[in-house]
Structure formats: structure tokens, C-alpha cells
Amino acid sequence: xxxxxxxxxxxxxxxxxxxxxxxxxxxxxxxxxxxxxxxxxxxxxxxxxxxxxxxxxxxxxxxxxxxxxxxxxxxxxxxxxxxxxxxxxxxxxxxxxxxxxxxxxxxxxxxxxxxxxxxxxx
Amino acid sequence: xxxxxxxxxxxxxxxxxxxxxxxxxxxxxxxxxxxxxxxxxxxxxxxxxxxxxxxxxxxxxxxxxxxxxxxxxxxxxxxxxxxxxxxxxxxxxxxxxxxxxxxxxxxxxxxxxxxxxxxxxxxxxxxxxxxxxxxxxxxxxxxxxxxxxxxxxxxxxxxxxxxxxxxxxxxxxxxxxxxxxxxxxxxxxxxxxxxxxxxxxxxxxxxxxxxxxxxxxxxxxxxxxxxxxxxx
Numbered sequence: 001x002x003x004x005x006x007x008x009x010x011x012x013x014x015x016x017x018x019x020x021x022x023x024x025x026x027x028x029x030x031x032x033x034x035x036x037x038x039x040x041x042x043x044x045x046x047x048x049x050x051x052x053x054x055x056x057x058x059x060x061x062x063x064x065x066x067x068x069x070x071x072x073x074x075x076x077x078x079x080x081x082x083x084x085x086x087x088x089x090x091x092x093x094x095x096x097x098x099x100x101x102x103x104x105x106x107x108x109x110x111x112x113x114x115x116x117x118x119x120x121x122x
Numbered sequence: 123x124x125x126x127x128x129x130x131x132x133x134x135x136x137x138x139x140x141x142x143x144x145x146x147x148x149x150x151x152x153x154x155x156x157x158x159x160x161x162x163x164x165x166x167x168x169x170x171x172x173x174x175x176x177x178x179x180x181x182x183x184x185x186x187x188x189x190x191x192x193x194x195x196x197x198x199x200x201x202x203x204x205x206x207x208x209x210x211x212x213x214x215x216x217x218x219x220x221x222x223x224x225x226x227x228x229x230x231x232x233x234x235x236x237x238x239x240x241x242x243x244x245x246x247x248x249x250x251x252x253x254x255x256x257x258x259x260x261x262x263x264x265x266x267x268x269x270x271x272x273x274x275x276x277x278x279x280x281x282x283x284x285x286x287x288x289x290x291x292x293x294x295x296x297x298x299x300x301x302x303x304x305x306x307x308x309x310x311x312x313x314x315x316x317x318x319x320x321x322x323x324x325x326x327x328x329x330x331x332x333x334x335x336x337x338x339x340x341x342x343x344x345x346x347x348x349x350x351x352x353x354x
Contacts, residue, residue: 003312007341010332011312041290045283046312047151048295050332 003044011046015054020063023074024085034064034072123147124169124187124267124299129178131164131323138164140323142178148266149296151289151313154303155346156320162303163200165320166269169301170197193222196265200272202252206245210238210255217259229262232292236284250281257285261292268293270302274310282306286313311342319349 005014022028034055035043041051055072058064062080064072075081100110124146131139139161146152146169154162167173168180171192180187182195204213210233217224233240236254247255257273273289274282289300290313304310307317311331319327327349334345 005312005341007344008335008339010335012332038291038295042287044312045286045290047315048290049149049151049315050312052295 012050012053012057015044015046015051016057016061019054019058020084020088023063023081024088028074030074030078030081031076032074033070034074036071123183125179125181126169127179127181129168129175129180131161131168131173131175137323139168139175142323142325144318144325144328146267146299146301148299149294150315151295151300152302152316152318153307153310153314153342154301154318154320155305155307160320161323162320163271164323166197166271166301166303169267170195170269172197194266195269196221196223196260196263196267197269198256198260198271198273200275202256204244204252204255206243208244209240210242210244210258211240213244213255213259214240214262217262221263223264224259224262225264226262228264228292229259232258232261232288235291236288250277253277253281254284254288257288261288266298268298268300268302270300272304273302274304274306282309286310289313307346308341308343314342317342317346319346321350 003014003018005011019028019034028034034040037051037055038048041048044051055064055066059066059072062077063075063084065075066072097107100107124144126142126144129139129142130137142161142165154165156162164173168175169187169192171187171189182191185191187195205216208216214226214229214233217229218226230240233255236258238251238254238258242251244252244255253273257270260268260270273285277285293300301318302310314331316328316330317334318325329345331342334340334342338345338348340348
């Protein structure tokens, strides 16, 4: 039913990641209206309480705004979205470094490899 | 609020429930899991007032649960119970005559959401569509508690998905509580706020789904497997 969730992380957090991912990617644009809590819950097949928590946390993170009687909207604050993008980048790099160090690779070795790869893909 | 305290229920000499204590707040979706014969159905029937405890107390908002008190509790049994010669529409009329909290408009809206035709005879429906009809008339009641015995069992993925969506769409998550027994934990987990695990008529665990993932770093299925390994 719905999305395949990872086993080791609370579902509401995975939904926050999903929505913030859509915002960073631009699938959800600044100022765009989100579906109602219940519609979105039905769409992804999760409990409406879980979705309520997702919306509340997104609002607390100032990633969305709730307009009375109208629903939730993606923030139009480009600075906040840029921050979000940086936070996500930071998270990715941190977990990458952790994985790499756990296997005993050196940072310079990985950096060199990344540059070689980057050269190929760009 | 439903409060069960130190409930024991025996069938002959066999204890179906033993020393069971459980609170069910309003506004939660709760999964009831456990092996066959662990007491799930007995527990659901007891809360619906269909079975009386041998000892202990079962209270709804401060009153002892009886059939009369249970008018705000909608119980959906595992078995097919419909009069097969009814049409879906006749079944809705029948429910309206039986339950004061039944809302025929809502039931019809649910049948529409689930793509059921009101004129179909129950006996001509597929098993999947009978499952859909059952959930439609159950959720058609404006109950405080919905007790669902195996709502997904034996149904194909499309039907299970429809039923899950119906539950989210047609219950008020702030006010109404669903308690459902199930073996499909992996599939049902995203729907749940809490999980109650029964074993041999006793509750061996009762946790919030988010807490399980936060505390143990695993999903409900793996958590349950490890719970049973430790216990045995």
C-alpha cells in the first residue's frame, strides 16, 4: 500500500524528507499549495495523524506556511529554501564521510576519486 | 475512552484472555497482532459487548460495556454475514434500521469511493467486493470506535489498498479510533499509530509505531519477530 518506507526511520520523518526533497528538486515550487492533510494521507496510504504531524513539523521548520482556511503552502522565502538545500547537502556529505571512514578510506583518496568521476559526468 | 482492567475470559478450561489491561484513547488507529489463537477475536468481541469477561472490568467512558452501551462501537467480524439476496442498497437500508448512528449518505459515499454499484446483489459480488461492502457499511456508522477483525485477510492487494484508503478517508483521525486485528503488519504499519501484541491471551507489548522505529531502529515487523524470539 502506498510508498515503500525504510525500516529504520519513523514514517513521519521519511515523509518530511520526501516533501523537502520535492521542494529542493523544484517539483514543489515556492508558494505552491500542498494537498489537504487527509487527501495527502489517502494518497500515500498513511494515517492522517502521521500526516498531521508532518505538516506541523514542516511549518515549525518554516518550510511551509499555513494560511487560515486555505491550507498549507510551500514558503516563498527563497533564503529558507537555499538553507534547506545546504542542510540537505551537509547531511549527505556527513553520512558519506561516515560510511567512507568506517571502511578505512582516506578523505584525500575519496576526494581524488570524486574529482575523477565528476570530470567524467559533467 | 475504553479501559479494560485485569480481564480474564475462559472458554471451558481454556483461558482466551488472561489478566489483560488495556486503554484505548480516542483518535488512534491501533493494530492488534499476534498468532492465531492468541485472543485477538475474543478481545474485539469483548470490547463490542458480544462476550462478557469472567473477571475484570471493561468500561466505555466510565460505564460497564454491555450490548446496550456498545452503540457507539462498530464491530466488523471476520466472517461474511450478509444476507446474500440483498442488494448493496438493501443492505444499507437494513443497517440504517439496525444502528442509530448509521449514516446512509456516508455509506453510499464510501460505496462510490470503492466503485461499488448499489444495485448489485451481494451473492453476485466477488470476494474482494464483499470485503469492500463490509467496510463501507461498517464505516457508514458514525461510531467512536471501529473494531475490525482481519479487514485485509484473504483479499488481493488492490482491495487491501482500497480498504486502507477508505479507512483514512472516512474516519476522523482526531476523534474516532480504529482497533483492527491483522497479520499483514508490514503492509498495515503506515496506517497505525500504535501496535498491541497479544500472546496466549496476554498483552506482551503495546507501543507507538514511531517509538518502535525511534527506539529500536527497526520496523514493526522486525520488532515483533525479536519480541517473540525473546519471549520463547
